[in-house]
Amino acid sequence: MDEDDAIEALENLGLSNYEAKVFTALQKLGTGTARDVHRTTDVPRSQVYGAAESLQDRGLVEVQQSKPIQYRPVSLEAAESHLRGEFERTQERAFDYLEAARQQRGDGDERREDIWTVHGRASIDGRVEQLLAEAEDRVLFALGEDADPMGETIADCLRKLAASGVTVNVVGDDDVAERFEDSGVAVHQLPMDHPHADDPVGRVVVVDGEMILLSVRDESDDPELDEETAIWSSRTGIAAVLIQLIDGGLGEALSV
Numbered sequence: 028m029d030e031d032d033a034i035e036a037l038e039n040l041g042l043s044n045y046e047a048k049v050f051t052a053l054q055k056l057g058t059g060t061a062r063d064v065h066r067t068t069d070v071p072r073s074q075v076y077g078a079a080e081s082l083q084d085r086g087l088v089e090v091q092q093s094k095p096i097q098y099r100p101v102s103l104e105a106a107e108s109h110l111r112g113e114f115e116r117t118q119e120r121a122f123d124y125l126e127a128a129r130q131q132r133g134d135g136d137e138r139r140e141d142i143w144t145v146h147g148r149a150s151i152d153g154r155v156e157q158l159l160a161e162a163e164d165r166v167l168f169a170l171g172e173d174a175d176p177m178g179e180t181i182a183d184c185l186r187k188l189a190a191s192g193v194t195v196n197v198v199g200d201d202d203v204a205e206r207f208e209d210s211g212v213a214v215h216q217l218p219m220d221h222p223h224a225d226d227p228v229g230r231v232v233v234v235d236g237e238m239i240l241l242s243v244r245d246e247s248d249d250p251e252l253d254e255e256t257a258i259w260s261s262r263t264g265i266a267a268v269l270i271q272l273i274d275g276g277l278g279e280a281l282s283v
Contacts, residue, residue, distance in 0.1 A: 045078040053100040169198035171228030
């Protein structure tokens with residue numbers, strides 16, 4: 028990381044461009060006047076005073092009331108603590124507002140759409156966890172051949188659902204079977220001669236016969252570059268049709 032990257036990172040943490048540049052310059056100087064800072068960076072001298080005052084208000088700079096005024100940065104440990112605290116408080120306020128806004132609208136808009144698309148494993152994991160949290164009766168979770176391993180958070184969700192009395196069927200390989208041994212989760216294997224065994228399926232999740240998520244792998248020559256894209260639908264006609272197709276396609280595995 029070079030200086031420009033560091034300044035950009037400080038901006039991402041909430042500092043203005045001038046504040047980030049002044050703070051970085053003071054790290055180089057140790058202690059300096061507005062003139063010293065101006066000579067070290069491209070911040071106009073007239074702007075150094077305001078940026079330094081703002082940094083002082085944030086608890087990032089100490090000021091010595093001498094002539095000329097001297098500025099000194101706090102320790103990096105203190106600066107990191109202050110910035111992390113500000114970032115977390117800002118994040119909390121933002122998400123508190125977003126949660127309030129979401130509660131005001133309810134789930135009506137989401138229910139009206141037939142199919143939603145989610146891209147990237149982390150986002151898909153989050154949606155799967157939300158679907159599983161709504162399970163009351165039964166869950167089907169199938170992993171395609173050569174799909175990424177099931178995350179421990181999702182595996183733990185399935186164990187807890189099984190322990191609570193929800194019927195949980197998982198389709199996967201021997202490694203998956205070992206993970207759910209003595210957990211109450213029923214594990215099945217897809218026959219090698221199944222017509223869709225080689226399809227680039229990532230995972231299939233069916234909850235209570237009403238909600239479905241189906242993902243596919245965007246295969247690359249380099250497995251580490253593989254991406255995952257999913258569609259999901261809940262309590263819609265599209266979901267019902269897809270679930271019927273899935274039940275038919277996996278019927279042989281589940282009957283074993």
